[in-house]
Amino acid sequence: MRLLFLTDTHHRGTSPQNRLDNFPASQKEKLQEVVALVEKHKVDFVLHGGDFWDNPFPALNVCGEILEIYRAISVPIYAIAGNHDLYGHNLNTLHRTMLGFMARLGLVQLLKPGVPVYLKKEGLGLQLTGQSYHYDMDRRDPALDYCVRKEKCDLAIHMVHGLLADRSLGNIIRHTVVDRILTTEADLTLAGHYHLGFPPVEVDDRYFLNPGALVRVNNHPSEISRRPAVILIDLSGGAINYQLLHLQSALPGKLVLDREQVELKMQREERLADFVRGVKAAGEYYGLDLGEMVATIAAKETLSPAVREEALRRLALAQEDFQTGGARA
Numbered sequence: 001m002r003l004l005f006l007t008d009t010h011h012r013g014t015s016p017q018n019r020l021d022n023f024p025a026s027q028k029e030k031l032q033e034v035v036a037l038v039e040k041h042k043v044d045f046v047l048h049g050g051d052f053w054d055n056p057f058p059a060l061n062v063c064g065e066i067l068e069i070y071r072a073i074s075v076p077i078y079a080i081a082g083n084h085d086l087y088g089h090n091l092n093t094l095h096r097t098m099l100g101f102m103a104r105l106g107l108v109q110l111l112k113p114g115v116p117v118y119l120k121k122e123g124l125g126l127q128l129t130g131q132s133y134h135y136d137m138d139r140r141d142p143a144l145d146y147c148v149r150k151e152k153c154d155l156a157i158h159m160v161h162g163l164l165a166d167r168s169l170g171n172i173i174r175h176t177v178v179d180r181i182l183t184t185e186a187d188l189t190l191a192g193h194y195h196l197g198f199p200p201v202e203v204d205d206r207y208f209l210n211p212g213a214l215v216r217v218n219n220h221p222s223e224i225s226r227r228p229a230v231i232l233i234d235l236s237g238g239a240i241n242y243q244l245l246h247l248q249s250a251l252p253g254k255l256v257l258d259r260e261q262v263e264l265k266m267q268r269e270e271r272l273a274d275f276v277r278g279v280k281a282a283g284e285y286y287g288l289d290l291g292e293m294v295a296t297i298a299a300k301e302t303l304s305p306a307v308r309e310e311a312l313r314r315l316a317l318a319q320e321d322f323q324t325g326g327a328r329a
């Protein structure tokens with residue numbers, strides 16, 4: 001039995017700010033390569049780790065173009081939902097999303113938490129489970145999302161759209177380190193969500209893999225050097241063999257990702273920090289009334305004129321927005 005795992009495809013009809021190429025065209029090319037890989041390696045099942053779409057309900061022409069390519073895949077596609085597939089990270093909204101719609105039409109098979117699917121080929125029984133994203137992911141006990149029991153099967157695969165990592169990523173990003181989910185009985189744990197992916201982890205014949213997102217939507221320096229890949233899994237004879245297949249159609253990062261935008265963003269952030277420092281240096285402001293705030297700021301002589309003017313300009317715009325219900329924007 002052969003499976004192909006891909007994740008975080010983020011299909012969309014527009015180019016992210018950081019991309020230099022025609023992103024939708026590049027995405028379609030990658031997807032066509034994936035379709036060709038499914039054929040070439042005689043894959044029996046395709047697994048998608050979530051963030052199929054970049055937003056829960058893309059324009060219909062975008063859906064049409066992308067799904068037309070997926071329909072060339074003649075084997076079943078098992079999927080879980082990522083945060084981008086849902087409204088407000090809420091799994092209960094799935095029925096109003098494009099991914100939910102696709103599942104209804106049978107274009108993908110959505111794995112439900114706690115409901116294993118049993119696949120069989122050449123005497124090999126595989127238990128497949130999946131955990132979609134939800135707002136408690138990587139906040140609650142990780143065993144609830146990442147660990148499964150292996151029952152009535154030869155091998156078990158569990159897919160999760162959560163931030164699994166091979167090592168600690170520090171305190172700022174919510175994540176789960178592989179060490180914390182070693183009670184799982186899954187032979188293979190496949191994670192999405194973390195776009196950079198991580199090198200394969202093997203503990204007692206169990207594997208934890210994330211090939212990284214199929215597309216590079218941001219221009220983090222590691223994204224620029226990363227080569228998008230899918231994982232080909234071969235379970236023949238009951239053994240687990242996997243191989244990272246880098247996509248030939250993915251161009252080198254520096255040709256498609258614009259580093260200039262990062263520099264600009266950093267400059268903007270520095271200017272904002274300067275502004276905040278300026279305001280703080282001028283003293284504390286009390287009261288929630290807008291008129292009062294304007295008067296206080298205007299009267300502060302310790303503020304530099306540029307900072308004072310900018311503060312007043314922004315307050316005016318905010319007030320206008322509030323009064324016109326955002327019509328100005």
Ligand SMILES: [Mn+2]
Pocket residue numbers: 008051082084193195213
């Ligand atoms: Mn994603």
